[in-house]
Amino acid sequence: MPELPMPAIKRHGKHMFAAIEYAGLLLVLMATVVAAAQEVRSMMHNASVSVTDLLLLFIYLEIVTMSSVYWHTGRLPVRMPLYVAMVALARHMMLDSTKLTSLDILAEAGAILLLGVAVLLVRYGHTRYPYLDENGHSRTIS
Template sequence: MATRLELALLSARGVGKGIRLLEYVGLVIVLAATLLAGGHEVWRMFSSGKVGISDLLLLFMYLEMVSMVETYWRMGKLPVRMPLYIAMVGIARHLMADSSYHDPWLMIAGAGAIVLLAVGVFIVRYGHLRFPYTQASEEATDRE
C-alpha cells in the first residue's frame, strides 16, 4: 500500500504533466495564430501588389514569434531577449508606419524606447555570459 508521501508525489507528477500539456496546447495555439496572421499578411501583400518596409518588419515579427515558440517547445524555457527583440521591431514598425509619430518628440520617445530595450538585451546577455547558470541552480529553479 502506498504511503501518503508516495501518493502526494504521484499526484504532483500528474499535475506537472497536466501543466506541461497545457503549455504545449498553448504553444500550438500561439503558433497556429501566428502562422494564420503571417499567411493573411502575405496574402494581403500579394493582393495589393505592394510591399513596404513596414510589411517586412511585421513578417519579421511573425518569424520571431515562430522562433520563440520553437525555442520554448524545445527547451521548456523562454529566453528573455526574444520578446525584447520583438518589441524593438514593433516600435520601429510603428515609428515608420503610423503617421501620428511624425511629431519629433514622439519619434525621440520611440527611439529612446528602442535604445532602452537594446540596453536591456545587452544587460541580460552580459548577465548570462558573466554569471552562467550551473546545472545545480537550473535543477533548483526547476523544482521551485
C-alpha cells in the first residue's frame, strides 16, 4: 500500500471532520425541529399555551438560529448559547417556582444577571477589539 503524502492526509482529515461536523449539525437541527413540533402538538392537544411553552419555543428557535449561523459562517457566536441559558433559567424558575426556595430563586436570578453581564462584555469586546481576517479587515462575529 503506497504511503499518502502529509498534505493529502491533512486534506482528507479536514474533509472527514467537516463531514462529521455537518452530520452532527444536521442531527441537532432535526432533533430541534422534532422537539418543537412535539411541543406544538402538546399545546394543541391541551388547548392551552403557557409562558413556559413559549419560552421553550424560543429556546428551540435560538438553537435553529445557532445552527444556521454555524452552517453559514463555520463559527458559533458566544452570545447565542448565553441567550439560551438565560431563557432556560427563566423557564426553570417559572416551572418550578413552587419547589424553589427563596435562596434558589435569588441564585437563579443572579445567574441570569451574570449571563446578561457576560453578553454585554462579549458585545463590548467585539466592538472594541474586533476580529481581523487574513487581510487585516474587521470581521463581525457576535
